[in-house]
Amino acid sequence: MKNKNLFLKTRLLLMILSLMVLGVSFSAEGAIDGVISSSNHFTLTAKSGYIDTPEGGHLFTWGYALNNANMQYPGPTLLLKQNDVVTVTLKNELTVPVSIVFPGQPDVAATGGVPGLLTMEAPPGGTVDYMFTASQPGTYTYYSGTMPELQVEMGLVGAIIVRPSTNPSTQAYNHASSAYDREFLYLLTEMDPEIHRKVSEGRMNEVDTTTFFPVNWFINGRSLPDTLLEAPSLLLPSQPYNIVPRMRVGERVLVRMIGGGRDFHPLHLHGNHHKVIARDARLLESTPGTSGADLAEMLFSTTVASGQTTDAIFTWTGENLGWDLYGHSFADPLVSNETFAETTLLSSLSSNAFSTSLTVADASGFPATSSFRAIVWSGTFPGTTREIVRLKRSFGNTFTITGRGLEMIPLTQGNVEASNWPSGSRIAYTDHGRPVPVKLPDQLDLTNGMFWSGSPFLGTAGPLPPGEGGFNPNSGFFFMWHSHSEKELTNNNVFPGGLASMMIVEHPDPLIAPFADNPNITVVP
Amino acid sequence: MKMRYRYLILAISLLLFMTNAAIAAVNVQCPGVPDRKCVHLSSGDGFVQMADGTVLFIFGFSDVTNVINPQAVLSVGELAATFSAPTIEVSEGDQFYLTLTNVGMKMRPDLFDPHTVHFHGFPNASTIFDGEPMASIAINQGASLTYYYNIVEPGTYLYHCHVEATEHMQMGMLGNLYVHPSQNGKSINGFTKFVYNDGDGSTGYDVEFPLQVGSFDPRFHIANLEIEPLPFAGMKDTYPMFNGRGYPDTVNPGVLPSPLIAENNFKPSQPISSLITATKGQRILLRISSVSTVDFHTVTVLGIPMKVVGKDARMLRGPAPDYRDLSYYTNSLQLGGGETADVILDTTGISPGTYFVYTTNLEHLSNNEEDFGGMMTEIIIN
Numbered sequence: 057m058k059n060k061n062l063f064l065k066t067r068l069l070l071m072i073l074s075l076m077v078l079g080v081s082f083s084a085e086g087a088i089d090g091v092i093s094s095s096n097h098f099t100l101t102a103k104s105g106y107i108d109t110p111e112g113g114h115l116f117t118w119g120y121a122l123n124n125a126n127m128q129y130p131g132p133t134l135l136l137k138q139n140d141v142v143t144v145t146l147k148n149e150l151t152v153p154v155s156i157v158f159p160g161q162p163d164v165a166a167t168g169g170v171p172g173l174l175t176m177e178a179p180p181g182g183t184v185d186y187m188f189t190a191s192q193p194g195t196y197t198y199y200s201g202t203m204p205e206l207q208v209e210m211g212l213v214g215a216i217i218v219r220p221s222t223n224p225s226t227q228a229y230n231h232a233s234s235a236y237d238r239e240f241l242y243l244l245t246e247m248d249p250e251i252h253r254k255v256s257e258g259r260m261n262e263v264d265t266t267t268f269f270p271v272n273w274f275i276n277g278r279s280l281p282d283t284l285l286e287a288p289s290l291l292l293p294s295q296p297y298n299i300v301p302r303m304r305v306g307e308r309v310l311v312r313m314i315g316g317g318r319d320f321h322p323l324h325l326h327g328n329h330h331k332v333i334a335r336d337a338r339l340l341e342s343t344p345g346t347s348g349a350d351l352a353e354m355l356f357s358t359t360v361a362s363g364q365t366t367d368a369i370f371t372w373t374g375e376n377l378g379w380d381l382y383g384h385s386f387a388d389p390l391v392s393n394e395t396f397a398e399t400t401l402l403s404s405l406s407s408n409a410f411s412t413s414l415t416v417a418d419a420s421g422f423p424a425t426s427s428f429r430a431i432v433w434s435g436t437f438p439g440t441t442r443e444i445v446r447l448k449r450s451f452g453n454t455f456t457i458t459g460r461g462l463e464m465i466p467l468t469q470g471n472v473e474a475s476n477w478p479s480g481s482r483i484a485y486t487d488h489g490r491p492v493p494v495k496l497p498d499q500l501d502l503t504n505g506m507f508w509s510g511s512p513f514l515g516t517a518g519p520l521p522p523g524e525g526g527f528n529p530n531s532g533f534f535f536m537w538h539s540h541s542e543k544e545l546t547n548n549n550v551f552p553g554g555l556a557s558m559m560i561v562e563h564p565d566p567l568i569a570p571f572a573d574n575p576n577i578t579v580v581p
Numbered sequence: 582m583k584m585r586y587r588y589l590i591l592a593i594s595l596l597l598f599m600t601n602a603a604i605a606a607v608n609v610q611c612p613g614v615p616d617r618k619c620v621h622l623s624s625g626d627g628f629v630q631m632a633d634g635t636v637l638f639i640f641g642f643s644d645v646t647n648v649i650n651p652q653a654v655l656s657v658g659e660l661a662a663t664f665s666a667p668t669i670e671v672s673e674g675d676q677f678y679l680t681l682t683n684v685g686m687k688m689r690p691d692l693f694d695p696h697t698v699h700f701h702g703f704p705n706a707s708t709i710f711d712g713e714p715m716a717s718i719a720i721n722q723g724a725s726l727t728y729y730y731n732i733v734e735p736g737t738y739l740y741h742c743h744v745e746a747t748e749h750m751q752m753g754m755l756g757n758l759y760v761h762p763s764q765n766g767k768s769i770n771g772f773t774k775f776v777y778n779d780g781d782g783s784t785g786y787d788v789e790f791p792l793q794v795g796s797f798d799p800r801f802h803i804a805n806l807e808i809e810p811l812p813f814a815g816m817k818d819t820y821p822m823f824n825g826r827g828y829p830d831t832v833n834p835g836v837l838p839s840p841l842i843a844e845n846n847f848k849p850s851q852p853i854s855s856l857i858t859a860t861k862g863q864r865i866l867l868r869i870s871s872v873s874t875v876d877f878h879t880v881t882v883l884g885i886p887m888k889v890v891g892k893d894a895r896m897l898r899g900p901a902p903d904y905r906d907l908s909y910y911t912n913s914l915q916l917g918g919g920e921t922a923d924v925i926l927d928t929t930g931i932s933p934g935t936y937f938v939y940t941t942n943l944e945h946l947s948n949n950e951e952d953f954g955g956m957m958t959e960i961i962i963n
């Protein structure tokens with residue numbers, strides 16, 4: 057029903073309006089926010105506070121604060137470099153003992169405090185120092201090792217990223233198979249407000265974590281639509297991180313996923329498959345240290361298990377849509393991001409002949425098994441003649457022609473002229489010039505989403521009825537990245553919400569879609 | 582008691598709906614292009630019967646591809662929803678035209694919900710055909726939207742409506758979508774059917790069966806029919822199913838008889854059997870997908886090793902240049918909602934007899950209160 061979309065819109069609009077009043081522009085730009093310490097010494101203070109959930113919830117929470125700042129949920133994301141010798145000082149301002157464990161970090165030395173079950177604990181008012189060497193790059197988590205079944209639920213959890221010594225700003229690990237253009241964090245958690253209410257009322261002895269029944273779900277401490285708001289936001293003082301992944305066509309996006317709570321979540325990425333390259337901060341490789349991620353898996357949903365971390369590379373090219381993503385006419389010049397492979401004919405193709413095969417110089421990059429559409433031309437594209445053919449690879453550098461002329465039927469734009477193609481002509485695997493193969497319904501028969509540009513083409517806006525669309529300034533493609541346990545798309549009984557974010561694929565031309573990654577990094581001494 | 586209220590709403594909303602319907606029309610697009618494949622689905626409501634006899638209200642899809650007069654779809658598609666939704670099978674290289682006609686909810690005339698098809702897992706998707714309503718378009722009642730997909734990646738996918746995702750998916754708008762590889766028809770190692778373009782016959786099979794993991798929360802379906810607030814937060818599925826049925830209905834080899842309820846004119850609505858049959862020595866392909874909106878499920882086959890050859894519509898091989906074999910043998914496969922896997926059961930050396938497939942989430946071996954049944958089916962090796 058439209059009123060639910062309206063709920064989202066109203067909340068976002070209110071937020072944006074208040075941001076404008078405060079002089080902050082709406083730019084939910086990302087990368088991974090966090091904290092860097094020039095001396096590798098972080099001080100985290102366990103304290104209480106409140107977080108806000110979109111349906112109006114106000115949950116009493118315990119969290120790790122940076123120094124004496126607000127309690128925050130999740131705790132500060134610690135941005136480390138491989139081989140950093142790190143000290144984390146935990147100060148406890150809670151009324152219960154608290155601690156930190158660092159899963160995946162070997163030889164953590166804890167000094168001060170009192171012995172707890174898993175590690176040294178800071179008693180109320182006390183302090184503990186944890187020291188470790190971040191010997192291996194990757195995605196990690198940290199959380200309370202003291203009554204974790206309660207304290208993690210209460211909010212004492214955070215992320216650690218260890219950058220590799222090789223290309224630390226463009227690789228996740230010390231191997232080129234982990235190279236990326238942009239990176240985003242997905243720390244997934246859930247909460248049962250009953251537990252928080254009882255703790256806030258001091259009814260600790262009534263808290264029963266075995267009857268845990270979460271009804272709020274979070275990415276980086278926020279639920280949809282708050283996931284999409286500015287980071288940090290003055291409206292969410294205890295939830296400094298957002299999640300709005302953004303990329304340009306063809307870029308590699310590193311998605312660092314962490315199961316931060318106790319439930320598993322099937323994280324489904326719309327738009328394309330993602331390549332899982334690492335789990336628990338180790339590349340999926342057959343020969344550690346040398347082979348690269350040769351055991352990587354392509355998935356469309358990743359099970360984000362509690363306590364586990366997963367790194368995946370997502371990319372999106374628009375390849376093989378079957379129509380021109382940019383809405384070009386056939387006579388427009390070819391641009392680099394719309395041809396997926398290009399080579400030279402080594403055999404000739406006579407006018408309208410259905411010759412059985414076509415040999416090219418280099419078929420790498422052309423589909424190996426499926427039939428595909430290609431353009432043949434000679435001289436400079438578009439030239440005076442060019443032709444669309446449908447091909448299928450028979451073997452190596454040889455293609456079989458499966459369609460000639462026929463393929464032109466849905467072509468209504470530009471001139472198409474079949475011709476005589478001598479050896480040496482160019483051939484490209486592309487959807488250039490092909491219109492959307494179907495006619496779209498009358499606007500009155502459609503319900504338009506708030507992030508819908510009104511046009512099927514990337515970077516192009518189309519007409520929309522008043523009040524529909526409007527939240528897609530560059531006419532990008534928005535893809536929902538969300539929990540496919542669809543129950544988790546709610547905020548305490550209110551749909552929509554929960555464990556969901558919108559990833560934006562923007563036009564490859566920065567003039568059409570200007571944006572930058574501006575991670576919000578706090579540097580402490 | 583609630584029925585009278587519903588008819589009152591029906592009267593009012595019919596008036597409103599008529600003004601909308603004036604511009605809407607059923608419109609099937611299936612142009613004469615090479616390698617085309619066309620399917621026409623209607624979306625609406627209907628009923629299913631659980632294995633303990635309980636009849637539940639659902640939202641769903643119905644296959645109306647063969648309805649000759651398109652305008653008749655608005656009545657043919659009425660209360661025709663099936664669960665699972667009609668299985669869509671296409672082949673690599675197909676240009677796939679999928680028309681969705683929204684026939685409205687007969688039992689909920691107060692709802693004007695649009696619907697969509699989300700081709701779950703389609704590589705390099707566009708937003709216009711992605712079906713996620715915040716970023717796309719959805720089709721209103723009485724009208725049609727034709728989706729276009731250039732089918733290039735074989736594998737086991739699923740499709741579902743993405744509008745009001747929690748509600749429409751819990752209500753049953755969930756189906757299988759299989760893409761056959763171009764390697765099919767070639768003879769490799771004695772096989773002519775394959776899950777993927779493996780080049781070596783490693784994903785070859787003789788017989789294939791769907792195994793769609795799903796479950797319903799009856800309280801949610803009842804609240805929906807009775808126009809009561811929907812229990813999102815309390816959602817807890819107690820009817821675990823394979824292919825839209827609980828055991829022993831899963832092993833009924835045919836279409837399940839229609840739910841015993843007059844409203845839907847006794848239309849059968851649970852067409853997909855889960856009875857798996859093979860001759861000793863054959864390779865069985867199980868296309869397993871989870872459409873659960875609440876739980877993870879682990880599935881086991883008792884007595885036959887499971888070889889997982891595909892996950893999420895990709896062959897289990899590593900990336901280029903080595904394409905390492907990542908397939909593995911197991912006897913437990915865990916899937917969350919929106920995950921799929923291709924499992925091959927080689928019955929060479931397996932004695933003829935009956936074998937059980939079931940979830941090891943043992944509380945899901947039940948049909949609600951009935952402590953028997955649920956997510957279980959049988960394999961018969963002859």
Ligand SMILES: [Cu+2]
Nearest residue numbers: 696742744749
């Ligand atoms: Cu729907």
Ligand SMILES: [Cu+2]
Nearest residue numbers: 699701741919
């Ligand atoms: Cu989905």
